[in-house]
Amino acid sequence: MSSIAQKKGFGATIWDFMTTVDHKKIAILYLISGGFFFLVGGLEAMLIRVQLATAGNDFLSAGTYNEIITMHGTTMIFLAAMPILLAFMNAIMPLQIGARDVAFPFLNSLGFWLFFFGGIFLNLSWFMGGAPDAGWTNYASLALASEGHGIDFYSLGLTISGFGTLIAGINFLVTIINMRAPGMTYMRMPLFTWTTFVASALILLAFPPLTVGLFFMVFDRMFGASFFAVEMGGNTIIWEHLFWIFGHPEVYILILPAFGIFSEIFAIFSRKRLFGYTALVFATILIGFYGFMVWAHHMFTVGLGPTANAVFALATMIIAVPTGIKIFNWLLTIWGGNISFTTPMIYAVAFIPSFVAGGVTGVMQAIAPLDYQLHDSYFIVAHFHYVIVGGVVLAILAGTHLYWPKMFGTMLSEKLGKWTFWFFFIGFHLTFFIQHFLGLMGMPRRVYTFGADQGWDLFNAISSAGAVLMAIGVIILLVNVVMTSIKNERVGNDPWGDGRTLEWAIASPPPFYNFAQTPLVRGLDTFWIEKMDGNKKGMIYAEPLGDIHMPNGSIIPFVISLGMFIASFGALYFLDGDKPWALAVLIIGLVITFGSMLVRSLKDDLGFHITKAELLEDAKGGNTDGH
């Protein structure tokens, strides 16, 4: 079996990725497609900034502008940030807990393909009669009135990709609950695993309200239901609640894994155990928990009444406490450490002041009466880009540099990495810092143009200039990726030299069966412990070398998702009334989906075994252990 890893033709490689159920390959799929959507979302951001660079600009028309901000927000959150984080979770978390794979490899693949086809579906709206244009929050009254099929693309696309995300969440939870290596107690799990766990739990409980809301939207627009149709007794505030009951936890789904990545980085590059590990874990759980009780802070101006506003204001403020605990514990981790300023580390270091600046403006918005001024102004835009770009995107960039060798077996250039950093970091502050003041100066968000008489020109121009710097940074990163892939200098297990957790105890990239023998975990930072003990074999193992049972690859997840993709087009055009072919498309899609599900449930898939002999063969090839 080990010969699978040998050279293959291009077609075979593609086929391999389409059928893979290996968490490491699925991670690469997530990374590539998430990265692609990040470029698309970034391109949309650049269009936004071009349009707003001067007063009264007519580069984009009003309608197009609304489509672009909607797709920018939706793409960035659902199709770029979350999938890239899922990529790291997939690539690293099973290794960190010493698991053979995730709990449900087949579902892992299904989750990816659902997300992928959902994202493609959503983006095809550009070419098939107009993108959604009611903002990423898709508030009901505007969404119901929106003409064309944009909103239908939004609802169906997010439903499909949402199912994919939900599946991924359940999968990670089960993996962490059931598949930890011997000795890996909950309180020995690396923080990235912990944040994966909590973020997955948030996915589990936050996505259902969104799905329900999206269904209502579909029913209202396509089948004449009237959940949000005011003249029929409906109520648009229901959408706002359902969206934000999902939406607020969603932002923590983004930031918690980012916190996890930074926790790893601080420990590795300070050569020091995380300060206050226990506090960090409990802070993570608390943030996740509070995350469900604050959603109405997005709705302070809806008019819910002073009692609701006051309660939600106070609840929101409390989140500053566990977040603060994290910040200070990180500071104390690097305090007294031996800090090496590698590319991942400078991102992590830069993250602290950036995120704190974004976090404290969040607390300002939590002051309900003050939010009456701030809400829907550029102050909000500044806040969330500070936490998202200054937190999540910096974590994504840091994680890309940190885990690149683990995922691809070669290092990204440190020099180019630092260039990327400086362009991106300076551009980021230039773009968004000044937006706080634009907001305070009365500039509402989601405006496609502004008059020269309002005094906002200069600051908008500065903001646009900053965005250009960010784009240059991203382009340098792309260059970096291409160049290092061409050079392809192979690296060993622990390329940063100071790895502490299990993923650094295995080859880069790891063999497809992960650890040949399940390691025995002797404490927090288990690999570090072995290194300090001078263990030459890398790890102590919990079982003798023996046959390994592996799942078979399968094309079925791809086909199921493809079927839903096709069916969605049918559903979308079906009710136009003048497109008789739509019904056929709908049926064909559903037949493909359910047919392949049926095949899956009727055909037993028992996997295969890698024999001990093959493992030994591999080990000789240098595929496991040893520096």
Added chain:
Amino acid sequence: MMKGIKKWRLFALMTTLLVFLAGCGREEISTLIPAGKVAQDQFNLLILSSVVMLFVIIVVSIIFVLAIVKFRRSKMGEDMIPEQVEGSARLEFLWTAVPIVLLLILAVPTVYSTFDLADVSTMDVQTEDGNSSHLTVNVTGKLYWWEFEYPEQGIVTAQELVVPTDERVYFNLISADIKHSFWIPSIGGKLDVNPENVNTFYLEFDQESSELEDGVFYGKCAELCGPSHALMDFKVKSVDREEFDQWVTAMQEEPTPAEDAVAQEGQELFEQSCIACHATSGVGGTGGVGPNLATFGDRNRIAGYLEHDEENLKNWIADPQEYKPGNLMPDPESLNDGEPFTEQQLDSLAAYLMGLTVEE
């Protein structure tokens, strides 16, 4: 809420600082230059919270800078392995307790102000002669314009809100179509204009708008409501009570017919093509498809945002979609038997509309 002269001084200082920072913020629209009680309260909260946040940022920055300066590898040596500290209960307690205290400082004024700004209990209080003691304005948000009804006075206007200074003005907000949000940044925070329920709040206008460079405060729609959301502006004229009462009286009178010949021609055309949607009398009812134009000649802007001159007016009438994509005013072709208006017709319409005034 904030008591004591000393604090006020500090605020004054901070205010100047922030205004300086804001540089080119305009007093017609900046939340940093409050011109009424509500905005002032909110501004005070802004200053208070900014001070707290600055403190947080400074503390974090000091620890942060010290840490990355002191413990760099170039100083510590390549091979140095630091002590693997587990943590410290005392420190954990410290950085749990201090933020809680800071949050409590914010929480008290937050709760107070939330209830204070939502307090509309005096709205229906009546004076001895049975009139209500406060002005109430019913605001209706429509795609993409604003209608202002003064129910007590029995008058309706649009696009330009006229209010008396130095007293509470109550607002009832509702949308006729899609959700909007009513926001006058320098007077006070926004409140959403929902299609299903009436929202109520109050504002106070402490400054006469004639003192401003532009003569009006700027109002905005703050909730995405379609393509022309960005252009759904309105203007606010605040005048002293006396002047306000005069204005109301003038509004209640029947409009005087146009006098000069061109304008009369315009009036004829208007009554033929436009009157179905646009009322020209201030006592007209609400619910018009288009804005009430009784005060059009007194306005500061056309369609909420264009300079108020004949040129723009003619352009607007000739092609409303060009200026506000997606708005509900039809093309001239559909009003004028499939023909665009001639230059002459436009001139006469403009002359007529510019003459519609209640302020002589």
Added chain:
Amino acid sequence: MAHDTHIHVRSQAEFEYAKKKRAEEMRGHLATFAIMIFLTLVAFTMVAAGFSAYLIVPIILLLAGIQVILQLYYFMHMSGKGHGMVAFFMFCGMFVAFITVLALVTIVWW
């Protein structure tokens, strides 16, 4: 990893004991069922009898709550061994469910 099951053949005594325990448990389930039917009858009867809504609503909600607990703990064995995480996540789900319902019945119309 412990993928492969080791077949453990129980002794006759062990087997008999387990079987007896299961039979006992089954009788417990029958009792549970009887209670559920009874609670349902009470709920329907109260409504049919037409007492005041202020009285009925809290009571039938309570009865529903009890039925759910019976289902979860007896029929679905949520207190059984290895159900720790299960119970934790179900409670989290119920918590989110609760605040969702609370919010939509209190602050949607005003």
Added chain:
Amino acid sequence: MDINQRYTPQSWPEHPETATMEGKNKFIGFWLLLAAETVTFASLFATYLALKDKGPSGMEFSAAGLFELPLVFAMTMILLTSSLTSVYAMYHMKNHNFKAMQAWLGITVLLGATFLGLEIYEFNHYVHLGFGYTNSAFSSAFYTLVGTHGAHVLFGLSWFIALMLRNAKRGLNMYNAPKFYLASLYWHFIDVVWVFIFTVVYLMGVIG
């Protein structure tokens, strides 16, 4: 795991549903799904409660006037009973008595199908009265909530039937025991949801 491994009642483990790693994973994963379903139904209930009796001005249907208790009572009894019969099925599964298990599952399916039939009859009846899906916000919320439950019943039935047919020849083994167990869990969950539906929608609806 060997799918053809034969078991006797004596070698059959006490908890066949969690005896293998796959079983354990499925077991936890499925319960997590139920937690997510709890939130899903909560969103539907919450919306229903917010929109109860809301409609265009002059709407003629309200919960108090529409619902009829006898039918709902019958449906409730049937579904509750089917919950018990599925417990019997699991009892026999744990005893490694395949035939008895299949028989009880068969009864469960019959009861479930009857329930579904009555629900379809009920909907049909309302539609004939003029209370259609697009009648009002109330009707949309009602049909969506109760209909989603009905869809779950349908799915549960199909699942049972598929398992019964698929394994009719194979008998019980470690590979399918978790599946039977999970399907029965699902069935109980459907019952839990119905308890709230008959209480919140029908009983509270009739009260007004």
